[in-house]
Amino acid sequence: MIDPREVVSREKFAAIKYIIPVVSGKGGVGKSVVSTALSLALADRCKTGLLDLDFWGASAHILLNASNEFPEEEKGILPEEIGGVKFMSVAYYTQDNPLPIRGREYSDAFLELMAVTRWDDTECLVIDMPPGMADPFLDLLQYVKNGNFLIITTSSILSSNIVSKTLKILKELDLKIFGLIENMCLTEDGNSRIRELANSFNVKHLGNIPYYQDLDINLGSWQDFLSTDFFQKIKEISTRLEL
Ligand SMILES: Nc1ncnc2c1ncn2[C@@H]1O[C@H](COP(=O)(O)OP(=O)(O)OP(=O)(O)O)[C@@H](O)[C@H]1O
Numbered sequence: 001m002i003d004p005r006e007v008v009s010r011e012k013f014a015a016i017k018y019i020i021p022v023v024s025g026k027g028g029v030g031k032s033v034v035s036t037a038l039s040l041a042l043a044d045r046c047k048t049g050l051l052d053l054d055f056w057g058a059s060a061h062i063l064l065n066a067s068n069e070f071p072e073e074e075k076g077i078l079p080e081e082i083g084g085v086k087f088m089s090v091a092y093y094t095q096d097n098p099l100p101i102r103g104r105e106y107s108d109a110f111l112e113l114m115a116v117t118r119w120d121d122t123e124c125l126v127i128d129m130p131p132g133m134a135d136p137f138l139d140l141l142q143y144v145k146n147g148n149f150l151i152i153t154t155s156s157i158l159s160s161n162i163v164s165k166t167l168k169i170l171k172e173l174d175l176k177i178f179g180l181i182e183n184m185c186l187t188e189d190g191n192s193r194i195r196e197l198a199n200s201f202n203v204k205h206l207g208n209i210p211y212y213q214d215l216d217i218n219l220g221s222w223q224d225f226l227s228t229d230f231f232q233k234i235k236e237i238s239t240r241l242e243l
């Protein structure tokens with residue numbers, strides 16, 4: 001039997017011009033800070049939304065200091081607008097409590113959230129993805145056919161090895177990739193290994209982001225986040241996205 005939410009979800013995604021899933025495969029490489037900063041940066045250019053699909057480790061609501069209120073309901077759920085970005089996260093419903101769910105339950109919550117959220121005229125939807133290639137990643141591949149993926153890696157071989165597997169899957173499925181960002185670089189030029197990785201998959205290396213020691217003290221308020229060098233760097237990189 002067809003789940004009507006699947007149809008609605010596919011239609012909702014298809015109606016959005018640019019969907020930018022921020023993925024890696026590897027955990028802790030900066031997907032949440034990059035996706036949140038990117039959505040704030042893109043909000044100057046187009047009607048932008050941010051969807052946090054990391055139900056186990058939701059983070060974007062902290063970076064955006066989202067309210068604790070349930071979002072308004074009006075023929076669907078209206079995302080809260082923060083810094084010009086329409087934002088949706090499971091954190092509104094869990095009230096920041098743990099959500100110990102298994103794969104099938106994840107898929108169910110994903111479909112529910114997608115089916116009820118009103119993105120309306122959103123042109124650009126950035127998606128913060130959890131680490132790994134399990135159900136969230138597979139659900140994304142199943143329902144989002146028009147994504148322009150953004151890949152995040154650190155310079156570490158432990159990251160590039162996993163990222164290469166993610167790239168392999170995306171390339172095999174012939175999905176569009178905006179490019180790759182090397183994050184938390186300890187040298188200005190980054191690591192040649194990452195450039196080679198990008199070249200080997202014919203993917204754009206969009207830039208290196210330094211490791212900023214003072215980033216953490218500015219997390220927790222979107223206004224302070226905007227004042228960081230990290231945000232400026234993402235803003236600069238965002239101009240290289242072919243929107
Ligand atoms: N360029 C950077 N400079 C300094 N700290 C950074 C930088 N990028 C990310 N961080 C820090 O690294 C940590 C991990 O970042 P983040 O949570 O965004 O990673 P993630 O890939 O989303 O992790 P997960 O896989 O758990 O979702 C955070 O504490 C973040 O502040």
Ligand SMILES: [Mg+2]
Nearest residue numbers: 031032054059
């Ligand atoms: Mg994250």
